[in-house]
Amino acid sequence: MNISQAAEATHLPAKTIRYYEDIGLITPDRGANGYRSFSDTHIHQLTFLARARALGFPVEDCRSLLALWEDRKRASADVRKIAQEHLGAIETKITDLTAMRDTLRHLVKTCAGDDRPDCPILNSLSSSD
Amino acid sequence: MNISQAAEATHLPAKTIRYYEDIGLITPDRGANGYRSFSDTHIHQLTFLARARALGFPVEDCRSLLALWEDRKRASADVRKIAQEHLGAIETKITDLTAMRDTLRHLVKTCAGDDRPDCPILNSLSSSD
DNA sequence: GCTTGACCTTCCAGTCACTGGAAGGCCTAT
DNA sequence: ATAGGCCTTCCAGTGACTGGAAGGTCAAGC
Numbered sequence: 528m529n530i531s532q533a534a535e536a537t538h539l540p541a542k543t544i545r546y547y548e549d550i551g552l553i554t555p556d557r558g559a560n561g562y563r564s565f566s567d568t569h570i571h572q573l574t575f576l577a578r579a580r581a582l583g584f585p586v587e588d589c590r591s592l593l594a595l596w597e598d599r600k601r602a603s604a605d606v607r608k609i610a611q612e613h614l615g616a617i618e619t620k621i622t623d624l625t626a627m628r629d630t631l632r633h634l635v636k637t638c639a640g641d642d643r644p645d646c647p648i649l650n651s652l653s654s655s656d
Numbered sequence: 657m658n659i660s661q662a663a664e665a666t667h668l669p670a671k672t673i674r675y676y677e678d679i680g681l682i683t684p685d686r687g688a689n690g691y692r693s694f695s696d697t698h699i700h701q702l703t704f705l706a707r708a709r710a711l712g713f714p715v716e717d718c719r720s721l722l723a724l725w726e727d728r729k730r731a732s733a734d735v736r737k738i739a740q741e742h743l744g745a746i747e748t749k750i751t752d753l754t755a756m757r758d759t760l761r762h763l764v765k766t767c768a769g770d771d772r773p774d775c776p777i778l779n780s781l782s783s784s785d
Numbered sequence: 786g787c788t789t790g791a792c793c794t795t796c797c798a799g800t801c802a803c804t805g806g807a808a809g810g811c812c813t814a815t
Numbered sequence: 816a817t818a819g820g821c822c823t824t825c826c827a828g829t830g831a832c833t834g835g836a837a838g839g840t841c842a843a844g845c
Contacts, residue, residue, distance in 0.1 A: 542833060560840060562793055578781045583756045596778045606777050607769035614760040621753050624746050627712045631743040640736035648735050649725045652707045671804060689811060691822055715802065
């Protein structure tokens with residue numbers, strides 16, 4: 528299985544797969560022609576990585592999670608800790624974004640949005656009333 | 657007013673102010689010794705930028721907003737459009753993050769987090785049940 | 786056997802908005 | 816004169832890719 532097939536199978540761009548090899552997340556085999564060759568195991572690893580990334584885990588967390596996944600003597604506490612810390616980071620982001628959203632919603636609502644210059648959005652950015 | 661005082665007045669790091677000059681957002685004066693010199697107008701501009709950034713506007717939006725702010729013949733519609741598009745982007749992010757959060761919360765809740773290897777988090781990442 | 790086009794390879798640069806650090810000049814006080 | 820605390824510029828790194836250039840390989844068709 529070469530890289531475009533692996534890309535199709537995992538729904539990851541080929542570029543991303545090469546990048547994951549670059550940073551040592553996966554180590555595909557190489558054919559005599561130098562082409563990467565992906566086994567079922569590699570595809571499973573890539574799928575795992577794609578899912579972890581889709582949950583927003585940073586790549587370094589993904590590296591740790593993949594190592595734990597492959598370690599039969601792992602403690603689930605180690606996995607849970609990574610997930611919980613990431614959950615905390617996400618919750619913080621949501622809180623921040625929600626505050627921005629509420630402010631912006633209010634400003635957009637109160638702005639006439641016509642051809643006159645008067646604008647509560649700019650007023651709000653220029654003075655802290 | 658030199659850069660460290662401007663930094664204190666605007667709560668922006670000096671590095672960030674230099675960066676804003678680099679990319680042409682502001683153009684402080686220069687003293688005979690080459691030091692940057694910030695007027696009240698510059699401080700107002702920096703404060704404006706800091707507030708816009710705090711609402712999550714990308715720097716290029718901030719550039720546009722600053723130009724509109726300084727244009728007395730602006731149409732508030734132009735400002736509103738930028739804000740509304742940014743609001744849409746934020747709402748999309750919140751939606752994505754909320755989905756991640758819900759999944760992660762569920763997984764963290766169902767993981768024992770002890771010294772045994774069995775782990776619903778890893779199970780979920782390795783198969784799509 | 787040759788060409789064509791679709792693969793594959795590596796490497797370099799760019800994204801976004803800073804941030805850290807090095808190397809060196811300037812200013813004030815002692 | 817020296818110490819320290821400013822200031823300057825420039826280069827490199829962050830995270831996670833992404834785009835593109837330059838060139839090698841492969842399979843199909845003539």
